[in-house]
Amino acid sequence: MDFLLKLLRMPATLAALIGDHLIGPVLLRAAGVQHGNGLVLVGSPVIRMKPGGTIRLGRQVALYSRPTSNPLLLNTPCGLRLLETGARITIGDHCALSGTVICSAKSVEIGNHVLIGANSRISDSDFHPLSAEARRMDRNKGVASKPVVIKDDVFIGSGAFILKGTILETGCVVGAGAVVSGTFPPNSIIAGNPARVIKTLDVQETPL
Numbered sequence: 001m002d003f004l005l006k007l008l009r010m011p012a013t014l015a016a017l018i019g020d021h022l023i024g025p026v027l028l029r030a031a032g033v034q035h036g037n038g039l040v041l042v043g044s045p046v047i048r049m050k051p052g053g054t055i056r057l058g059r060q061v062a063l064y065s066r067p068t069s070n071p072l073l074l075n076t077p078c079g080l081r082l083l084e085t086g087a088r089i090t091i092g093d094h095c096a097l098s099g100t101v102i103c104s105a106k107s108v109e110i111g112n113h114v115l116i117g118a119n120s121r122i123s124d125s126d127f128h129p130l131s132a133e134a135r136r137m138d139r140n141k142g143v144a145s146k147p148v149v150i151k152d153d154v155f156i157g158s159g160a161f162i163l164k165g166t167i168l169e170t171g172c173v174v175g176a177g178a179v180v181s182g183t184f185p186p187n188s189i190i191a192g193n194p195a196r197v198i199k200t201l202d203v204q205e206t207p208l
């Protein structure tokens, strides 16, 4: 029975393998994404470039976009989206994103060995102005944005939202569902809405 199921699934599995290993990386490069060796794609990420913008992925970066590619199941594919001309998204080496959407109007910079849990969101922009009058005039103009910096060895839990201007120093851990804004010292464990430091990791526990 197991064998029969595998046999029936074979065409779909083969199509997924070809898509992930051959077509996906070509489409990513065609969209203007720069990436290092060892890129892992599972399912198709959504990419939006802007003139003069850059999206750069380091070595051994994994983007999990298929719903079943994470035990928690993914609500959306990964998305890397530039919102303004000249915006940047930079992701370092050995990072993994699961159904994560990153939007950058200026800059979102992610270090090395960063893990981003299922269905998290990161944005350096508010997307719309805060004043009702300005929104009526033009809902996409005069939007506040501030760069986001996520340093090495940060681990972001599932469903977190990292807001504009956030700086997560090396080794921070962000709890599931946290709404994060502000600057957080190295090795902080951060949780809640608004996210606060609930603990500081013993430096011994920090991966080297």
Ligand SMILES: CC(C)(COP(=O)(O)OP(=O)(O)OC[C@H]1O[C@@H](n2cnc3c(N)ncnc32)[C@H](O)[C@@H]1OP(=O)(O)O)[C@@H](O)C(=O)NCCC(=O)NCCS
Residues within 6 Å of the ligand: 070, 072, 098, 116, 117, 118, 156, 157, 158, 159, 173, 174, 175, 176, 177, 178, 189, 190, 191, 192, 198, 199
């Ligand atoms: C934040 C986290 C790392 C803390 O783990 P921990 O250090 O073992 O902390 P504890 O479970 O001892 O909880 C400490 C306190 O924080 C609270 N807390 C823990 N996680 C929380 C969260 N995500 N949001 C709000 N509060 C949280 C606990 O209720 C507890 O509160 P109390 O001291 O008032 O009782 C963990 O709870 C978490 O959210 N992990 C992320 C898992 C995840 O999403 N993985 C990615 C899957 S793709």
